[in-house]
Amino acid sequence: MLSKRIIPCLDVRDGKLTKGVRFKGNIDIGDPVEVARNYYEQGADEIVFYDITASSEGRDIMIDVVKRVAETIFIPFSVGGGIRTLEDMRKVILAGAEKVSVNSGAVENPSIISEGAVAFGRQCVVLGMDVKKVGKSEKIPSGYEIVIQGGRKSMGIDALWWAREAENLGAGEICLNSIDADGTLEGYELELTHLITTSVKIPVIASGGAGKKEDLLDVLTSAKADAALIASIVHYGTYTIAELKEYLSGNGVKVREIW
Amino acid sequence: MIAIVDYRAGNLTSVARALQSLKVPCVITDRADELRRAERVIFPGVGAAGEAMRNLRESGLDGCIREIARSGKPLLGICLGTQVIFDTSEEDDRTTCLGIIAGGVKRFPEGLKEKGDLLKIPHMGWNRVQSRGSHPLFAGIPANAEFYFVHSYYPAPASESDILGETEYGIRFASAVSRGSLVAVQFHPEKSGRFGLRILENFSRWDGSHAQ
Numbered sequence: 001m002l003s004k005r006i007i008p009c010l011d012v013r014d015g016k017l018t019k020g021v022r023f024k025g026n027i028d029i030g031d032p033v034e035v036a037r038n039y040y041e042q043g044a045d046e047i048v049f050y051d052i053t054a055s056s057e058g059r060d061i062m063i064d065v066v067k068r069v070a071e072t073i074f075i076p077f078s079v080g081g082g083i084r085t086l087e088d089m090r091k092v093i094l095a096g097a098e099k100v101s102v103n104s105g106a107v108e109n110p111s112i113i114s115e116g117a118v119a120f121g122r123q124c125v126v127l128g129m130d131v132k133k134v135g136k137s138e139k140i141p142s143g144y145e146i147v148i149q150g151g152r153k154s155m156g157i158d159a160l161w162w163a164r165e166a167e168n169l170g171a172g173e174i175c176l177n178s179i180d181a182d183g184t185l186e187g188y189e190l191e192l193t194h195l196i197t198t199s200v201k202i203p204v205i206a207s208g209g210a211g212k213k214e215d216l217l218d219v220l221t222s223a224k225a226d227a228a229l230i231a232s233i234v235h236y237g238t239y240t241i242a243e244l245k246e247y248l249s250g251n252g253v254k255v256r257e258i259w
Numbered sequence: 260m261i262a263i264v265d266y267r268a269g270n271l272t273s274v275a276r277a278l279q280s281l282k283v284p285c286v287i288t289d290r291a292d293e294l295r296r297a298e299r300v301i302f303p304g305v306g307a308a309g310e311a312m313r314n315l316r317e318s319g320l321d322g323c324i325r326e327i328a329r330s331g332k333p334l335l336g337i338c339l340g341t342q343v344i345f346d347t348s349e350e351d352d353r354t355t356c357l358g359i360i361a362g363g364v365k366r367f368p369e370g371l372k373e374k375g376d377l378l379k380i381p382h383m384g385w386n387r388v389q390s391r392g393s394h395p396l397f398a399g400i401p402a403n404a405e406f407y408f409v410h411s412y413y414p415a416p417a418s419e420s421d422i423l424g425e426t427e428y429g430i431r432f433a434s435a436v437s438r439g440s441l442v443a444v445q446f447h448p449e450k451s452g453r454f455g456l457r458i459l460e461n462f463s464r465w466d467g468s469h470a471q
Contacts (some may be wrong), residue, residue: 001427003385003405045385074277076450093270123381123409203379211462256385256405257451
Protein backbone atom coordinates (compact mmCIF):
# COMPACT_ATOMS: atom_id res chain seq x y z
CA MET A 1 0.00 0.00 0.00
CA LEU A 2 1.31 3.41 -0.98
CA SER A 3 2.41 5.73 1.83
CA LYS A 4 1.10 9.25 2.17
CA ARG A 5 4.01 11.60 1.60
CA ILE A 6 5.20 14.32 3.98
CA ILE A 7 7.01 17.01 2.04
CA PRO A 8 8.84 19.98 3.58
CA CYS A 9 8.80 23.07 1.39
CA LEU A 10 11.84 25.34 1.32
CA ASP A 11 11.53 28.86 -0.06
CA VAL A 12 14.80 30.04 -1.57
CA ARG A 13 15.87 33.52 -2.60
CA ASP A 14 19.31 34.24 -4.04
CA GLY A 15 20.44 30.79 -2.93
CA LYS A 16 19.37 31.24 0.69
CA LEU A 17 16.33 30.00 2.59
CA THR A 18 13.40 32.21 3.49
CA LYS A 19 10.01 31.39 4.94
CA GLY A 20 7.17 33.40 3.59
CA VAL A 21 4.10 34.14 5.63
CA ARG A 22 1.32 35.11 3.26
CA PHE A 23 4.15 35.80 0.82
CA LYS A 24 5.25 38.86 2.79
CA GLY A 25 7.97 39.62 5.35
CA ASN A 26 10.29 36.75 4.51
CA ILE A 27 13.19 36.08 6.82
CA ASP A 28 16.39 34.20 6.06
CA ILE A 29 16.88 30.98 7.99
CA GLY A 30 19.93 29.39 6.38
CA ASP A 31 21.57 27.23 3.74
CA PRO A 32 19.09 25.20 1.66
CA VAL A 33 21.51 22.31 1.09
CA GLU A 34 22.13 21.82 4.80
CA VAL A 35 18.44 22.08 5.64
CA ALA A 36 17.61 19.59 2.86
CA ARG A 37 20.19 17.16 4.25
CA ASN A 38 18.61 17.46 7.69
CA TYR A 39 15.11 16.81 6.41
CA TYR A 40 16.37 13.88 4.31
CA GLU A 41 17.94 12.33 7.40
CA GLN A 42 14.82 13.06 9.46
CA GLY A 43 12.56 11.11 7.11
CA ALA A 44 11.14 13.61 4.62
CA ASP A 45 9.61 11.66 1.72
CA GLU A 46 10.39 14.35 -0.82
CA ILE A 47 11.47 18.00 -0.72
CA VAL A 48 10.03 20.95 -2.61
CA PHE A 49 12.16 24.00 -3.39
CA TYR A 50 10.40 27.16 -4.34
CA ASP A 51 12.71 29.77 -5.84
CA ILE A 52 11.43 33.30 -5.39
CA THR A 53 14.53 34.88 -6.93
CA ALA A 54 13.79 37.52 -9.51
CA SER A 55 17.18 38.18 -11.08
CA SER A 56 18.82 35.92 -13.66
CA GLU A 57 22.00 36.03 -11.59
CA GLY A 58 20.05 34.63 -8.65
CA ARG A 59 18.65 31.89 -10.90
CA ASP A 60 22.14 30.65 -11.72
CA ILE A 61 22.85 30.50 -7.98
CA MET A 62 19.73 28.33 -7.64
CA ILE A 63 20.93 25.90 -10.31
CA ASP A 64 24.12 25.52 -8.30
CA VAL A 65 22.02 24.87 -5.15
CA VAL A 66 20.06 22.19 -7.06
CA LYS A 67 23.29 20.47 -8.10
CA ARG A 68 24.58 20.41 -4.54
CA VAL A 69 21.24 19.13 -3.21
CA ALA A 70 21.28 16.32 -5.80
CA GLU A 71 24.69 15.22 -4.54
CA THR A 72 23.51 15.29 -0.95
CA ILE A 73 20.05 13.74 -0.74
CA PHE A 74 18.76 10.57 -2.37
CA ILE A 75 15.04 11.10 -2.37
CA PRO A 76 13.02 12.93 -5.03
CA PHE A 77 12.91 16.70 -4.94
CA SER A 78 11.22 19.29 -7.08
CA VAL A 79 12.06 22.85 -7.97
CA GLY A 80 9.56 25.54 -8.86
CA GLY A 81 9.28 29.29 -9.09
CA GLY A 82 9.65 31.39 -12.21
CA ILE A 83 9.75 28.42 -14.61
CA ARG A 84 8.55 29.79 -17.94
CA THR A 85 10.29 27.92 -20.74
CA LEU A 86 11.35 24.42 -21.69
CA GLU A 87 14.93 25.62 -21.26
CA ASP A 88 14.19 26.66 -17.63
CA MET A 89 12.83 23.14 -17.04
CA ARG A 90 15.78 21.49 -18.70
CA LYS A 91 18.31 23.37 -16.54
CA VAL A 92 16.60 22.29 -13.33
CA ILE A 93 16.24 18.64 -14.39
CA LEU A 94 19.81 18.37 -15.67
CA ALA A 95 21.01 19.85 -12.38
CA GLY A 96 19.43 16.83 -10.69
CA ALA A 97 15.86 17.66 -9.69
CA GLU A 98 13.39 14.80 -10.09
CA LYS A 99 10.49 17.12 -10.88
CA VAL A 100 9.94 20.68 -11.97
CA SER A 101 6.95 22.71 -10.92
CA VAL A 102 5.25 25.22 -13.22
CA ASN A 103 2.72 27.71 -11.87
CA SER A 104 2.05 31.13 -13.40
CA GLY A 105 4.24 30.17 -16.36
CA ALA A 106 1.68 27.47 -17.20
CA VAL A 107 -1.28 29.82 -16.69
CA GLU A 108 0.26 32.22 -19.21
CA ASN A 109 1.38 29.47 -21.58
CA PRO A 110 -0.36 26.12 -20.93
CA SER A 111 1.61 24.37 -23.69
CA ILE A 112 4.68 24.34 -21.43
CA ILE A 113 2.95 21.46 -19.58
CA SER A 114 2.57 19.31 -22.69
CA GLU A 115 6.01 20.26 -24.03
CA GLY A 116 7.59 19.42 -20.67
CA ALA A 117 5.73 16.11 -20.49
CA VAL A 118 6.94 15.11 -23.96
CA ALA A 119 10.52 16.21 -23.33
CA PHE A 120 11.03 14.87 -19.81
CA GLY A 121 8.08 12.57 -19.07
CA ARG A 122 4.84 13.37 -17.28
CA GLN A 123 6.25 12.36 -13.91
CA CYS A 124 8.66 15.31 -14.12
CA VAL A 125 5.98 17.95 -14.58
CA VAL A 126 4.17 19.24 -11.50
CA LEU A 127 1.47 21.86 -11.87
CA GLY A 128 1.60 24.33 -9.01
CA MET A 129 -1.76 26.05 -8.47
CA ASP A 130 -2.36 29.07 -6.23
CA VAL A 131 -6.07 29.16 -5.49
CA LYS A 132 -8.39 31.65 -3.82
CA LYS A 133 -11.99 31.08 -2.69
CA VAL A 134 -14.26 33.56 -4.47
CA GLY A 135 -17.79 32.19 -4.33
CA LYS A 136 -19.47 30.41 -7.21
CA SER A 137 -20.26 32.33 -10.37
CA GLU A 138 -20.87 31.60 -14.02
CA LYS A 139 -17.21 32.21 -14.78
CA ILE A 140 -15.92 30.38 -11.69
CA PRO A 141 -18.40 27.49 -11.18
CA SER A 142 -16.34 25.72 -8.50
CA GLY A 143 -16.02 28.90 -6.45
CA TYR A 144 -12.23 28.62 -6.52
CA GLU A 145 -10.17 30.88 -8.75
CA ILE A 146 -6.58 30.69 -9.97
CA VAL A 147 -4.42 33.59 -8.77
CA ILE A 148 -0.80 34.49 -9.47
CA GLN A 149 1.80 36.83 -8.00
CA GLY A 150 1.20 35.52 -4.51
CA GLY A 151 -2.51 36.11 -4.74
CA ARG A 152 -2.32 39.69 -5.93
CA LYS A 153 -3.60 38.98 -9.42
CA SER A 154 -6.80 37.04 -10.16
CA MET A 155 -6.81 35.23 -13.47
CA GLY A 156 -10.52 34.60 -14.04
CA ILE A 157 -9.79 30.86 -14.38
CA ASP A 158 -11.74 28.20 -12.51
CA ALA A 159 -9.40 26.08 -10.37
CA LEU A 160 -11.25 22.80 -10.99
CA TRP A 161 -11.28 23.38 -14.73
CA TRP A 162 -7.56 24.23 -14.69
CA ALA A 163 -6.64 21.11 -12.68
CA ARG A 164 -8.43 18.87 -15.19
CA GLU A 165 -6.98 20.78 -18.14
CA ALA A 166 -3.45 20.43 -16.76
CA GLU A 167 -4.01 16.70 -16.27
CA ASN A 168 -5.11 16.40 -19.90
CA LEU A 169 -2.10 18.42 -21.04
CA GLY A 170 0.19 15.94 -19.32
CA ALA A 171 0.91 17.15 -15.78
CA GLY A 172 2.01 14.22 -13.61
CA GLU A 173 1.05 15.74 -10.30
CA ILE A 174 -0.63 18.81 -8.81
CA CYS A 175 0.66 20.89 -5.92
CA LEU A 176 -2.43 22.69 -4.69
CA ASN A 177 -1.84 25.79 -2.61
CA SER A 178 -4.64 27.68 -0.91
CA ILE A 179 -3.76 31.37 -0.76
CA ASP A 180 -6.42 31.80 1.92
CA ALA A 181 -4.90 29.16 4.19
CA ASP A 182 -1.24 29.80 3.39
CA GLY A 183 0.66 31.19 6.36
CA THR A 184 -2.34 31.07 8.73
CA LEU A 185 -1.26 27.86 10.54
CA GLU A 186 -5.00 27.17 10.89
CA GLY A 187 -5.22 24.08 8.76
CA TYR A 188 -5.40 23.17 5.09
CA GLU A 189 -8.30 24.20 2.85
CA LEU A 190 -10.02 20.82 3.12
CA GLU A 191 -12.99 21.52 0.88
CA LEU A 192 -10.77 22.71 -1.97
CA THR A 193 -8.34 19.81 -1.53
CA HIS A 194 -11.13 17.23 -1.56
CA LEU A 195 -12.70 18.81 -4.63
CA ILE A 196 -9.50 18.73 -6.68
CA THR A 197 -8.07 15.39 -5.56
CA THR A 198 -11.31 13.52 -6.24
CA SER A 199 -11.67 15.18 -9.67
CA VAL A 200 -8.31 14.19 -11.18
CA LYS A 201 -6.49 10.87 -11.50
CA ILE A 202 -3.02 12.26 -10.83
CA PRO A 203 -1.65 12.69 -7.28
CA VAL A 204 -2.39 15.91 -5.41
CA ILE A 205 -0.10 17.50 -2.82
CA ALA A 206 -2.03 19.75 -0.43
CA SER A 207 -0.31 23.00 0.50
CA GLY A 208 -0.94 25.94 2.76
CA GLY A 209 -2.10 26.18 6.36
CA ALA A 210 -0.41 23.35 8.26
CA GLY A 211 0.03 24.50 11.87
CA LYS A 212 -0.59 21.39 13.96
CA LYS A 213 -0.38 17.65 13.47
CA GLU A 214 -4.18 17.25 13.32
CA ASP A 215 -4.15 19.42 10.17
CA LEU A 216 -2.09 16.78 8.36
CA LEU A 217 -4.39 14.00 9.52
CA ASP A 218 -7.44 15.89 8.23
CA VAL A 219 -6.00 16.68 4.82
CA LEU A 220 -4.66 13.15 4.26
CA THR A 221 -7.83 11.38 5.40
CA SER A 222 -11.07 13.33 5.01
CA ALA A 223 -9.74 15.56 2.19
CA LYS A 224 -7.98 12.57 0.53
CA ALA A 225 -4.74 14.36 -0.38
CA ASP A 226 -1.92 12.09 -1.56
CA ALA A 227 0.75 14.16 0.14
CA ALA A 228 1.01 17.08 2.55
CA LEU A 229 3.34 20.03 2.08
CA ILE A 230 4.65 21.47 5.34
CA ALA A 231 6.76 24.49 6.20
CA SER A 232 6.57 26.49 9.44
CA ILE A 233 5.33 23.47 11.39
CA VAL A 234 8.76 21.90 10.98
CA HIS A 235 10.93 24.91 10.13
CA TYR A 236 10.32 26.43 13.58
CA GLY A 237 10.69 23.18 15.45
CA THR A 238 7.05 22.71 16.49
CA TYR A 239 7.34 19.07 15.41
CA THR A 240 9.93 16.83 13.85
CA ILE A 241 8.93 14.87 10.75
CA ALA A 242 9.25 11.67 12.82
CA GLU A 243 6.75 13.03 15.37
CA LEU A 244 4.30 13.92 12.64
CA LYS A 245 4.63 10.48 11.07
CA GLU A 246 4.27 8.71 14.39
CA TYR A 247 1.07 10.63 15.06
CA LEU A 248 -0.32 9.92 11.58
CA SER A 249 0.59 6.25 11.77
CA GLY A 250 -1.08 5.99 15.19
CA ASN A 251 -4.22 7.35 13.57
CA GLY A 252 -4.30 4.80 10.79
CA VAL A 253 -2.52 6.73 8.04
CA LYS A 254 0.01 4.66 6.10
CA VAL A 255 3.33 6.56 6.12
CA ARG A 256 6.96 5.58 5.58
CA GLU A 257 8.12 4.79 9.10
CA ILE A 258 11.75 3.81 8.69
CA TRP A 259 14.40 5.48 6.60
CA MET B 260 33.70 -0.36 -12.70
CA ILE B 261 29.93 -0.19 -13.16
CA ALA B 262 28.69 0.90 -16.58
CA ILE B 263 25.34 2.71 -16.75
CA VAL B 264 23.65 2.16 -20.10
CA ASP B 265 22.88 5.42 -21.91
CA TYR B 266 20.10 4.90 -24.44
CA ARG B 267 18.61 8.42 -24.27
CA ALA B 268 15.96 7.25 -21.80
CA GLY B 269 15.73 10.09 -19.34
CA ASN B 270 18.22 11.56 -16.94
CA LEU B 271 20.79 8.93 -15.96
CA THR B 272 22.88 11.16 -13.75
CA SER B 273 20.88 10.40 -10.59
CA VAL B 274 22.08 6.77 -10.64
CA ALA B 275 25.65 7.96 -11.20
CA ARG B 276 25.39 10.47 -8.33
CA ALA B 277 24.10 7.78 -5.97
CA LEU B 278 27.02 5.49 -6.90
CA GLN B 279 29.48 8.37 -6.47
CA SER B 280 28.15 9.00 -2.97
CA LEU B 281 28.99 5.34 -2.25
CA LYS B 282 32.46 5.84 -3.76
CA VAL B 283 31.66 3.20 -6.40
CA PRO B 284 33.37 3.98 -9.74
CA CYS B 285 30.93 4.25 -12.63
CA VAL B 286 30.64 5.47 -16.18
CA ILE B 287 27.60 6.47 -18.25
CA THR B 288 28.06 5.04 -21.72
CA ASP B 289 26.30 4.15 -24.97
CA ARG B 290 29.27 2.11 -26.24
CA ALA B 291 28.90 -1.65 -26.45
CA ASP B 292 32.63 -2.25 -25.94
CA GLU B 293 32.56 -0.27 -22.69
CA LEU B 294 29.52 -2.21 -21.49
CA ARG B 295 31.24 -5.51 -22.30
CA ARG B 296 34.37 -4.44 -20.44
CA ALA B 297 32.56 -3.32 -17.28
CA GLU B 298 32.37 -5.63 -14.28
CA ARG B 299 28.71 -4.79 -13.74
CA VAL B 300 26.02 -3.06 -15.76
CA ILE B 301 23.08 -0.92 -14.66
CA PHE B 302 20.24 -0.55 -17.13
CA PRO B 303 18.09 2.36 -15.88
CA GLY B 304 15.59 4.53 -17.71
CA VAL B 305 12.63 6.83 -17.40
CA GLY B 306 10.11 7.39 -20.16
CA ALA B 307 8.07 5.32 -22.56
CA ALA B 308 8.77 1.75 -23.71
CA GLY B 309 8.22 2.44 -27.42
CA GLU B 310 10.85 5.12 -27.70
CA ALA B 311 13.24 3.25 -25.43
CA MET B 312 13.09 0.17 -27.67
CA ARG B 313 13.52 2.30 -30.79
CA ASN B 314 16.65 3.86 -29.30
CA LEU B 315 18.01 0.47 -28.23
CA ARG B 316 17.49 -1.02 -31.70
CA GLU B 317 18.91 1.98 -33.56
CA SER B 318 22.03 1.99 -31.40
CA GLY B 319 22.38 -1.79 -31.53
CA LEU B 320 22.44 -1.88 -27.75
CA ASP B 321 19.47 -4.30 -27.70
CA GLY B 322 21.72 -7.19 -28.72
CA CYS B 323 24.43 -6.07 -26.31
CA ILE B 324 22.02 -6.05 -23.32
CA ARG B 325 20.76 -9.55 -24.25
CA GLU B 326 24.34 -10.76 -24.49
CA ILE B 327 25.25 -9.28 -21.08
CA ALA B 328 22.16 -10.85 -19.51
CA ARG B 329 23.30 -14.27 -20.77
CA SER B 330 26.96 -13.78 -19.88
CA GLY B 331 26.70 -14.10 -16.10
CA LYS B 332 27.82 -10.50 -15.59
CA PRO B 333 25.74 -8.81 -12.86
CA LEU B 334 23.03 -6.70 -14.52
CA LEU B 335 20.61 -4.43 -12.65
CA GLY B 336 17.49 -3.12 -14.36
CA ILE B 337 15.74 -0.06 -12.92
CA CYS B 338 12.20 1.17 -13.74
CA LEU B 339 11.89 1.41 -17.55
CA GLY B 340 15.08 -0.63 -17.87
CA THR B 341 13.27 -3.37 -15.97
CA GLN B 342 10.15 -3.14 -18.12
CA VAL B 343 11.93 -3.51 -21.46
CA ILE B 344 13.62 -6.69 -20.22
CA PHE B 345 10.28 -8.52 -20.68
CA ASP B 346 8.80 -9.86 -23.95
CA THR B 347 6.25 -7.13 -24.54
CA SER B 348 4.78 -3.98 -23.00
CA GLU B 349 1.22 -2.71 -23.35
CA GLU B 350 2.68 0.79 -23.61
CA ASP B 351 2.69 2.58 -27.00
CA ASP B 352 0.21 0.17 -28.69
CA ARG B 353 2.07 -2.92 -27.56
CA THR B 354 5.83 -2.69 -27.80
CA THR B 355 8.02 -5.70 -28.51
CA CYS B 356 10.75 -5.64 -25.89
CA LEU B 357 14.01 -7.50 -25.26
CA GLY B 358 12.52 -10.86 -24.26
CA ILE B 359 15.15 -11.57 -21.61
CA ILE B 360 12.55 -12.55 -19.00
CA ALA B 361 9.32 -14.19 -20.15
CA GLY B 362 6.19 -12.17 -19.54
CA GLY B 363 4.60 -8.82 -20.26
CA VAL B 364 4.29 -5.33 -18.86
CA LYS B 365 0.73 -4.19 -18.19
CA ARG B 366 -1.00 -0.91 -17.47
CA PHE B 367 -2.57 -0.50 -14.03
CA PRO B 368 -6.29 -0.96 -14.69
CA GLU B 369 -8.61 2.04 -14.35
CA GLY B 370 -10.73 2.12 -11.24
CA LEU B 371 -8.34 0.31 -8.89
CA LYS B 372 -9.39 0.88 -5.29
CA GLU B 373 -7.86 0.56 -1.86
CA LYS B 374 -9.99 1.05 1.29
CA GLY B 375 -12.74 2.37 -0.96
CA ASP B 376 -10.61 5.15 -2.46
CA LEU B 377 -9.82 5.32 -6.15
CA LEU B 378 -6.09 4.86 -6.68
CA LYS B 379 -4.12 7.45 -8.63
CA ILE B 380 -2.10 6.56 -11.70
CA PRO B 381 0.91 6.81 -11.85
CA HIS B 382 1.72 4.77 -8.77
CA MET B 383 3.92 7.54 -7.36
CA GLY B 384 5.56 7.49 -3.97
CA TRP B 385 6.87 5.11 -1.34
CA ASN B 386 5.80 1.50 -1.03
CA ARG B 387 7.04 -1.77 0.40
CA VAL B 388 8.59 -4.69 -1.42
CA GLN B 389 7.74 -8.04 0.13
CA SER B 390 10.57 -10.27 -0.86
CA ARG B 391 10.22 -13.93 -1.70
CA GLY B 392 13.21 -15.66 -0.21
CA SER B 393 16.57 -13.99 0.16
CA HIS B 394 18.78 -12.46 -2.46
CA PRO B 395 22.18 -10.76 -2.05
CA LEU B 396 20.72 -7.56 -3.52
CA PHE B 397 18.35 -7.21 -0.54
CA ALA B 398 20.92 -8.09 2.14
CA GLY B 399 20.51 -5.88 5.20
CA ILE B 400 17.18 -4.41 4.08
CA PRO B 401 14.46 -4.57 6.76
CA ALA B 402 11.12 -6.10 5.73
CA ASN B 403 9.24 -2.83 6.27
CA ALA B 404 11.67 -0.68 4.26
CA GLU B 405 10.01 1.37 1.52
CA PHE B 406 11.18 2.37 -1.93
CA TYR B 407 10.28 5.19 -4.30
CA PHE B 408 8.12 4.22 -7.27
CA VAL B 409 6.82 6.21 -10.20
CA HIS B 410 5.17 4.22 -12.99
CA SER B 411 1.89 3.55 -14.76
CA TYR B 412 2.82 0.08 -16.09
CA TYR B 413 3.92 -2.92 -14.05
CA PRO B 414 5.89 -6.12 -14.76
CA ALA B 415 3.95 -9.37 -15.00
CA PRO B 416 6.48 -12.23 -15.29
CA ALA B 417 5.17 -15.43 -16.85
CA SER B 418 7.03 -17.58 -14.37
CA GLU B 419 6.52 -17.32 -10.62
CA SER B 420 10.11 -18.38 -10.12
CA ASP B 421 11.35 -15.10 -11.63
CA ILE B 422 9.56 -13.04 -8.96
CA LEU B 423 11.91 -11.73 -6.29
CA GLY B 424 9.62 -9.23 -4.58
CA GLU B 425 6.05 -7.98 -4.72
CA THR B 426 4.26 -4.71 -4.03
CA GLU B 427 0.59 -3.94 -3.33
CA TYR B 428 -1.15 -1.16 -5.19
CA GLY B 429 -4.76 -2.20 -5.60
CA ILE B 430 -3.27 -5.33 -7.13
CA ARG B 431 -0.18 -7.29 -6.23
CA PHE B 432 2.59 -6.92 -8.80
CA ALA B 433 6.18 -8.06 -9.23
CA SER B 434 8.32 -5.08 -8.16
CA ALA B 435 11.56 -7.06 -8.25
CA VAL B 436 12.48 -9.94 -10.56
CA SER B 437 15.62 -12.00 -10.88
CA ARG B 438 17.08 -14.73 -12.99
CA GLY B 439 20.71 -15.77 -12.63
CA SER B 440 22.96 -12.73 -12.76
CA LEU B 441 20.09 -10.41 -13.70
CA VAL B 442 18.09 -8.48 -11.11
CA ALA B 443 15.52 -5.89 -12.08
CA VAL B 444 13.49 -3.57 -9.88
CA GLN B 445 10.52 -1.38 -10.70
CA PHE B 446 11.35 1.21 -8.02
CA HIS B 447 14.21 3.72 -8.03
CA PRO B 448 16.97 2.67 -5.61
CA GLU B 449 18.82 5.90 -6.43
CA LYS B 450 15.85 7.90 -5.05
CA SER B 451 14.97 5.59 -2.16
CA GLY B 452 17.12 7.00 0.62
CA ARG B 453 19.43 4.86 2.73
CA PHE B 454 17.83 1.52 1.83
CA GLY B 455 17.96 2.30 -1.87
CA LEU B 456 21.64 3.16 -1.55
CA ARG B 457 22.14 -0.13 0.28
CA ILE B 458 20.71 -1.97 -2.72
CA LEU B 459 23.14 -0.20 -5.04
CA GLU B 460 25.99 -0.96 -2.65
CA ASN B 461 24.94 -4.63 -2.51
CA PHE B 462 24.88 -4.70 -6.30
CA SER B 463 28.36 -3.17 -6.49
CA ARG B 464 29.67 -6.15 -4.49
CA TRP B 465 27.52 -8.92 -5.99
CA ASP B 466 29.31 -11.47 -8.15
CA GLY B 467 26.13 -12.50 -9.95
CA SER B 468 25.79 -15.86 -8.30
CA HIS B 469 22.40 -17.15 -7.24
CA ALA B 470 20.59 -16.27 -4.05
CA GLN B 471 22.05 -17.82 -0.92
